[in-house]
Amino acid sequence: MEDNKDQAQLVRLQDEEESESMTELFPSLDEVEQIIGYDFKDKSLLRRAFTHSSYRDESYERLEYLGDSVLNLLIASRDYFGNPDLPPGRLTRLRAANVDTEKLARVAVKHDLYKYLRHKKPLLDGQIREFMDAIPEYPFHSNGLIDAPKDLADMVESTIGAIFIDSNSSLDTTWKVIKSLLEPRITLAMLQAHPVTKFYELCQKHRFKVQFVDLWKESGAIEVFVDNKFVGKGMYNPKKLIALNRAANNAYNVIVKNLSIEDNNKDDHD
């Protein structure tokens, strides 16, 4: 017990040393303020918003909790007033697409905010790099085909929470600050069906027999067979769900291409 206490004290001392040196290594709070276009009265809020729990005790988790609610209301409000006839089910879908992990992680990347996140997660920088490399292929949203680091989305929510608190709980101020950061807004027209749903619907329409073969443990791949023929596969080692989405998406594209070739051939024979 005493040992633990000593150790805790030791850790705390190290933390304090680090925190001092980190203040020097992290002189860039004002750069963050420039990016988001908001001057914090209480700079410690901003600092906390950019501090991951791996880094030190006072992390952004509580701010993220609050910011999540603030963001949800702001988007619900925008969609409610902007779409007077939209039923609640579609309002829900619209908001979900505009506040999900990938959408918010893109915000962190687009505005270089990720550079200012203080953390001690050895793998995170690599994950962010990989995410950034994957973005260009999907200009707005990949719909589950790429792996967005949740820490980046959390950081955006914590920033929103920090602005909300610093502005005396002003929805107006918070919205003015974050509105442009959240662009491009995902509209109803941009909402796409999930890759797996899309693939199943296509196959159902053409009465194709579908089979997914799970080789994920062995090779990180999931293969797709349609009417017993191999049509595509998806790979992603860290997360099976993304491999599955990619497999469905790949198979969908192959089938659509084959169908259009068949159609063309038919036209040629006409």
Add this chain to the structure above:
Amino acid sequence: MEDNKDQAQLVRLQDEEESESMTELFPSLDEVEQIIGYDFKDKSLLRRAFTHSSYRDESYERLEYLGDSVLNLLIASRDYFGNPDLPPGRLTRLRAANVDTEKLARVAVKHDLYKYLRHKKPLLDGQIREFMDAIPEYPFHSNGLIDAPKDLADMVESTIGAIFIDSNSSLDTTWKVIKSLLEPRITLAMLQAHPVTKFYELCQKHRFKVQFVDLWKESGAIEVFVDNKFVGKGMYNPKKLIALNRAANNAYNVIVKNLSIEDNNKDDHD
């Protein structure tokens, strides 16, 4: 096609007639305003907040969608500032208990708001009556043991949405209006484990063998056996989950009572 159009027109005419007669039958908007202590600038918002989709086209569903987000932020905000050291996981639990269906349905009942809900759901009034009869046994929250009509909770959320809109999206005004309506607030100390969790934990501690016997389809009951002995059961016909929660709760109480009798007997022999 023409037929449908005619029919639609007919329905609309009926609706209009009804809506006129209902304005007479529903002169009580000002009573609602007195109960909640807020004067609506736009009375149509209040009327819509108290109109179920079974009643007519312009129902409360969109207001409920917005109100849900407003309520979530208001409670998140209260808990965030009121509990400076509470980690996000516990903040989440605290909020969930204060905004769930049963909690909000209780608000509708406590303040007689349910009386003003316009609907054409034949069974709803009976469900509300049953809910009201069950409340006295659980002063704050039943934790899944009684069936709270979701329409009542939705109506409370739609009222919150209506106040938010009518007050020009003022969180302050909305909070001032609803704060006392939402009393009693469920605190951390009042948060209880779910009946099924509680029961399993107790049995695990004493190394009891647990068995649930599902007779729900046959008789609406779920029976509980501990070490092959019948210890309790739960019944609820409309919803199996509530029957299960009641079974676990009943069995828990029986076991706790038996254990204390055993303890007393032991004491007697000492």
